[in-house]
Amino acid sequence: MPYALDGQGRPVFLISTMAMHTQNLQADPRASLFVSEPGASGDPLGSSRVTLIGSVSRIPEPELPAARTVYLTRYPDSKYWVDFEDFSFYRMDVLDVYYVGGFGVMGWVAASEYCQAQSDPLAEHKSDIIQHMNADHKDALILLAKRFAGIEAQEAEMTSVDRLGFNVRLKTQDRVHGARVAFLREVTNPKQTREVFVEMVKQARQV
Secondary structure, three states: OOOEEOOOOOEEEEEEOOOHHHHHHHHOOEEEEEEEOOOOOOOHHHOOEEEEEEEEEEOOHHHHHHHHHHHHHHOHHHHHOOOOOOEEEEEEEEEEEEEEEEOOEEEEEEHHHHHHOOOOOOOOOHHHHHHHHHHHOHHHHHHHHHHHHOOOOOEEEEEEEEOOEEEEEEEOOOOEEEEEEEOOOOOOOHHHHHHHHHHHHHHHHHO
């Protein structure tokens, strides 16, 4: 369902008392929110996704202005029904986080670490980077997987990228692998990402 995130990464919802999920939350606040990779294509098992587990409750009156601003910024069209009497803002207090980054990449994240984390600087650019690499540089991905992940693959597809590295789905003669390749250094923008990719490809070709 639609959600926005506050400064601590807590999901904020605008929901109606007429909705069954609202009635369910009023009876039992325990809930989970499953979030998949935006624009993910191909095998869904190879895409990143996360499940936030926690307790959902109505937001107290003093905190409503901040929640309203966050939500309307994310969903401007909600201004048409935000003031309807049956709609209210709710928020999930995150207690557990389970992350799956693709094949073979998964694990629990402590709620305290999640709440203190900062957005990755490539978050707004990752879709473009992934599309470019998969469309124009599949040979380079195969080369990087061999050099930095130790896997010889016939096919390679980037499934995720962030400031520290990228994930790939690799097809070998016997099966499908998931692998993580770390960048040589942390990057903060697409230009730096391209530079480190070029440098890593040069290193791989020298071996």
